[in-house]
Amino acid sequence: MLKGIPSILNPDLLKIMMEMGHGDTLVIGDGNFPAAACAKRLVRCDGHGAAELLDAIMTFFPLDTYVEKPVAVMATADGEDAPIWKEYQQIIARREGEAAFEQVERFDFYARARDAYAVISTGEGALYANIILTKGVVIE
Amino acid sequence: MLKGIPSILNPDLLKIMMEMGHGDTLVIGDGNFPAAACAKRLVRCDGHGAAELLDAIMTFFPLDTYVEKPVAVMATADGEDAPIWKEYQQIIARREGEAAFEQVERFDFYARARDAYAVISTGEGALYANIILTKGVVIE
Amino acid sequence: MLKGIPSILNPDLLKIMMEMGHGDTLVIGDGNFPAAACAKRLVRCDGHGAAELLDAIMTFFPLDTYVEKPVAVMATADGEDAPIWKEYQQIIARREGEAAFEQVERFDFYARARDAYAVISTGEGALYANIILTKGVVIE
Amino acid sequence: MLKGIPSILNPDLLKIMMEMGHGDTLVIGDGNFPAAACAKRLVRCDGHGAAELLDAIMTFFPLDTYVEKPVAVMATADGEDAPIWKEYQQIIARREGEAAFEQVERFDFYARARDAYAVISTGEGALYANIILTKGVVIE
Amino acid sequence: MLKGIPSILNPDLLKIMMEMGHGDTLVIGDGNFPAAACAKRLVRCDGHGAAELLDAIMTFFPLDTYVEKPVAVMATADGEDAPIWKEYQQIIARREGEAAFEQVERFDFYARARDAYAVISTGEGALYANIILTKGVVIE
Amino acid sequence: MLKGIPSILNPDLLKIMMEMGHGDTLVIGDGNFPAAACAKRLVRCDGHGAAELLDAIMTFFPLDTYVEKPVAVMATADGEDAPIWKEYQQIIARREGEAAFEQVERFDFYARARDAYAVISTGEGALYANIILTKGVVIE
Amino acid sequence: MLKGIPSILNPDLLKIMMEMGHGDTLVIGDGNFPAAACAKRLVRCDGHGAAELLDAIMTFFPLDTYVEKPVAVMATADGEDAPIWKEYQQIIARREGEAAFEQVERFDFYARARDAYAVISTGEGALYANIILTKGVVIE
Amino acid sequence: MLKGIPSILNPDLLKIMMEMGHGDTLVIGDGNFPAAACAKRLVRCDGHGAAELLDAIMTFFPLDTYVEKPVAVMATADGEDAPIWKEYQQIIARREGEAAFEQVERFDFYARARDAYAVISTGEGALYANIILTKGVVIE
């Protein structure tokens, strides 16, 4: 553990977030997401909720301002918003400002996960809780 | 995730618990424990409390009945019991029956951790929350 | 060995089952199945029968309820049902409820095995005893 | 699988048996034996009984005729013979001729396992079912 | 060395033969065959003749009875039979019964070697001594 | 790069700092320090000054309050203080409060570096610029 | 450190520069460049400016004289020259003589980085500071 | 070093030459050849001239007699013969008999190097000194 870094962020995850550059994507998968099958780089966060993790990640992670929708979620089967998305939007608004979410069909979402820089597996029990973040630039 | 297995147990941890045999030891270290420096096999459970993890482990883990004290904790500097030990005792009593705890001095505890089959690092914030479990036999 | 986990499940197999997500597939091959040639991840269970292993796996493994036929077998050359399929159906019915089986032609079956998350090789002596399981979701 | 080789012998096990030379030892551990902690080379045979495995091994494995007792078992706590030893003696007598068994105290047995060429973990449920075989020479 | 296993079969070769399943192929290359360049899995048997090795392999290896020609040789430039083929036919007839050989053009043969489960390099000095074996099933 | 993390800290270094626990030590070596020869884990920061790096590290790194002198420097040959130590003391005072430095003889310092959790090599040109930090606990 | 080699050049970077041949390319990415995602071989130079690094590299690195433009930069969104390019041109003019720069669109630049022999990640804070060098021949 | 083997041949190079079979190719690149970028297997012979190395290689290496031109060189830009080719021809004539050389355009040459069994990098200073050898058969 270090001062000022939430203990939910494991060393590999923070290392991977630091390695990422402009336009690279990071996927947070829920407990049933086929993370190990998709991931180029897999980070396991078993037992943790996705929102708690997202909040810790967004402490350090800049979103891409060069694209219209730097955040994507997996579209539900019935076209309704999943309840957890509201929580995601509040976290992101608080850290990086309001952002509209892109909705991506399930199998297209898997394809994006295979192209992502890394995929995080969590223990999130909510359905349709998968989310993709596109990294922006840090201006020092 | 699987049916009947708590999501806090990650795949590597359960694999390691299955590989262990009679007399092998498993250490749960708190957030400040030098786990990576001591461990022959390291399992990271960043961000989780030690008691929640112990409870999930004890669902499957038999304690050694061939020794007097199959559980050890790190002795506090002032000789008082650490508050979290009571929680540990309740978990163990519920899963395997009452068991007295051995208290081990800090640097002796590190030596045992270096000999242990595996060490788990957690995000536990309580002090003196480190604990060693000695595995017993399964009678089918 | 652990309490409540059948000893026929080896540590690697349970670890792999835990890593799998929604839609990932697991193949149980009989003693003559070209498992090592097909498998992305190979789990050896030499000397064990396929039905005994299936029964242990189904203790923990949820079937996919999003697809019509979450179980597939290799179609016989003569179009008849292989005798062991009945045994498979009883096991699955007992663990997850009745499920119709898809029949897949031999070389198509090999292609699916190459795409599967993992392939298990057994010592099963019965012919046409190969089976594919599609993982579903765990609702906690 | 191959013609004339029992399917309970996995490829790694037979390879290891072939690599061994005069005086090298092979340990068969029961289901509670700390095999992974002791083994220089570990062969997992989860779910199998030790006697069935011993019988398959002895089909190919010559015992050392240069030493008085080429077979050792772990001494019981009460000094009585473990019931499974009789079964072991019959298997060895049938394959290689009568042989007296050395009895080795538990922690000395662990030390020998650490020096052994390989250790096999099984799912054997009987207690004190651990056995060490010393390899002899093949005269062609 | 083990009882009943010819010493010309090295541990890796027997392990590989055990891992192979129905339809997998095994190539025996002569001393000039580009084995290392083609092989997914390479087994070196430097200094040995191909016929002696084939004979030892066929002690354990079942040929595929589901295809018309489970054995293939590299076609000679002049279309004549290579002298060593007769020796191969006698070995195979003795172990598995008479079998017609498929003749495969040199560069097609290389392509099959690249798809084979394993390729064995030998010290065989005869020309056109390369041979492919397709594995069948073992009925216990 | 991430928000709030100085770009001089490379991903491996931050990962290693996160992995360290109470009592583990971290060495910053100057440009002539035999870092690669001593280090269990080596982090290269070629071209950077040691003070600039120390300042970035101390943003996150807690010093051990259980020992009298959690910081050590390599004693100079003439017993005088090296000029850069004053800079080190100011950095540490600003981040963690005043701390007295232990002075360690050159070859004893090498022995401590061999026991340290990690050693950082820098391009620091000042002489006797080597420093050891002992990690303390994070109280959340 | 060695005599005559700038300390900003780390051992891996110089090794990689030595391994490169005629026509191979080397990319220097700024602090936000997705270096780890693109690179066949990644060299981390966290915290360093790109111009300082370019200057050290050009001490040893010959530019390709067989192509018209051996240096490429990432084209800006507005078509203007990035301020840092002037600095790059002065460095290159001083080391290898005047050279016109090719401007490459952002996503084409990424494609070239994926084909490059190596990619260097820096801590450069200036935007559009990415540059590709094509290696020429050394005439001794 | 061994009796009768020139000391310029390093152990990896001779091992690789022994592993090669009929039709496999070996590239000797000059000091500016992009060997590391092209090679499936790279052998470094830094500081050595190509002709000296070719002479040592041809002591053991049979050229392919099944093809018209078993030796290829990189065509010069002006279509003239490179001076070093004459030296190559004399070496080959002395070892294996006269052989005409195929001339291959620069980028086609790179493509062949990527397909070659191995590429050797030398310190040869002459231009257009790159050469490809196709291995023939050894008749014992």
Place this chain on the structure above:
Amino acid sequence: MLKGIPSILNPDLLKIMMEMGHGDTLVIGDGNFPAAACAKRLVRCDGHGAAELLDAIMTFFPLDTYVEKPVAVMATADGEDAPIWKEYQQIIARREGEAAFEQVERFDFYARARDAYAVISTGEGALYANIILTKGVVIE
């Protein structure tokens, strides 16, 4: 295969012989020798006789002339010479001149094998056929 190198010498063996220097030892073990258990570097030559292999090795291998007995054999239990030693002496006399053999007790021989640069396992069926060669210098 290469011109002038016996095909019984496999690529790894010749590579290892080339890597050895003055005073390094090479062990040839018979078919029952515990080669894999002793060897720092193991070379398998299954199925070959030890004398045939020794003859090929001695084509290239210089014996140490700085010691009195550069060749050692394993002493027999009865103190008699093993029949194969005469064959060894003839081979060595022919290649390097007459040399007296040191006789080493069985367990001392094992200790020397553990210190040897490499150990070769053969299929030699003769008893007490193990031999150690000490490498000398090559004067070019």
Place this chain on the structure above:
Amino acid sequence: MLKGIPSILNPDLLKIMMEMGHGDTLVIGDGNFPAAACAKRLVRCDGHGAAELLDAIMTFFPLDTYVEKPVAVMATADGEDAPIWKEYQQIIARREGEAAFEQVERFDFYARARDAYAVISTGEGALYANIILTKGVVIE
């Protein structure tokens, strides 16, 4: 190859020289030196003379001025100076100034080589041509 770096220095060697720090040692072994058996890190320079290599190394390598004799050679059996030492002294005098050489007995020399940071094997044919260099500091 790079501008200003002799082509006899291979990339691994220069990388290793850069990694070394104050007090680390580098051994240049002659063609018969048991380099592979002694070396923690081995650099092969087959076919090169030791003096030519020493000259290239000394272009960049500072000798230790904190010790009396930063250079050591292997003492000859007869106590006479080996002819090549004079050449070594001239090279070192030209690069770093006059330096007396320590003479080290053969087996003590081997012990030092085992402790050295790296050992270089050459093709040097002269006897007693082995030399150890102790690295000093670079003052920028």
